[in-house]
Amino acid sequence: SKNNKWKKMSVFLSLVLRHQPDAAGITLDEHGWADVEELIEGFQKTGRPLDLEMLKEIVRTDEKGRYRMSEDGTLIRANQGHSIPVDVELKETKPPKVLYHGTAERFLPSIMAQGLKSMSRLYVHLSGDYETAVKVGKRHGKPVVLSVDTERMTRDGAVFYQSENGVWLTRPVESKYLEVM
Numbered sequence: 001s002k003n004n005k006w007k008k009m010s011v012f013l014s015l016v017l018r019h020q021p022d023a024a025g026i027t028l029d030e031h032g033w034a035d036v037e038e039l040i041e042g043f044q045k046t047g048r049p050l051d052l053e054m055l056k057e058i059v060r061t062d063e064k065g066r067y068r069m070s071e072d073g074t075l076i077r078a079n080q081g082h083s084i085p086v087d088v089e090l091k092e093t094k095p096p097k098v099l100y101h102g103t104a105e106r107f108l109p110s111i112m113a114q115g116l117k118s119m120s121r122l123y124v125h126l127s128g129d130y131e132t133a134v135k136v137g138k139r140h141g142k143p144v145v146l147s148v149d150t151e152r153m154t155r156d157g158a159v160f161y162q163s164e165n166g167v168w169l170t171r172p173v174e175s176k177y178l179e180v181m
C-alpha cells in the first residue's frame, strides 16, 4: 500500500539523517543538514524511488514532525534523535517542573542503578506529557514511565533543550531525580 511504502521510506530517511548518512552515500554538514538533491539521488541509487514531491510530503505529514526543510527547500535535516555528532542548534529551554521518560519495564533495574543514559544517541530524550512517554516506552516492550524532577536538576545545574518538534533533550540523568510512576 502507499502508506507502507511511505513508512519504509521515512524509516530509511531517519536512518540516513540521524545515524548513517553513508547508507545513502551522502554526508551531513556540521548542523545536520543534507543536500536535498544529493539525498534524492542517493536514495535512487539504493533502489528507493524517492522524488522531491514525495520527500516534501513525508516532511509535511510526519506524525512526529521529525524532519525540517530549509526555507529555500535545498536542505533537509532531522530535528532530533541523532547518534552522529551534529549541532542542530538546539534552544536551551526552561522545562516544566516535571518531565517524563518512557521506557521498558525490563530496563528499570539498570536505569535505577546507573541513571538514564543517552545510549546510542547524543541526548537523553524526555517527553512533556505522560501519554507520549507511554508511546515511547512501548517501542521497547512493556511500557513504564519515570517522572524526572527537572526542577531539582535545574537547581543542580542541568540544562534542557527542546527540539523543533517538541522533544525534550538533556544529558544523562542520575537516578536520584527519577521516580517510577
Ligand code: HQG
Residues within 6 Å of the ligand: 064, 066, 081, 102, 103, 104, 107, 110, 111, 114, 115, 116, 117, 118, 119, 120, 121, 124, 125, 126, 136, 137, 139, 140, 167
Ligand atoms: C534505555 C523516538 C538500561 C532508555 C522517541 C530507552 C524518542 C537504559 C533505551 C526518541 C539506560 C534507548 C528516543 C540504562 C537509558 N540502562 N537502559 N542505564 N538508560 N536506557 O530509542 O528515549 O520515533 O535510544 O530508557 O519518540 O526510547 O525515533 O531512546 O528505552 O523521542 O522519532 O535505553 O526516539 O522518536 O532507546 O527514544 P532510544 P528513547 P523517533
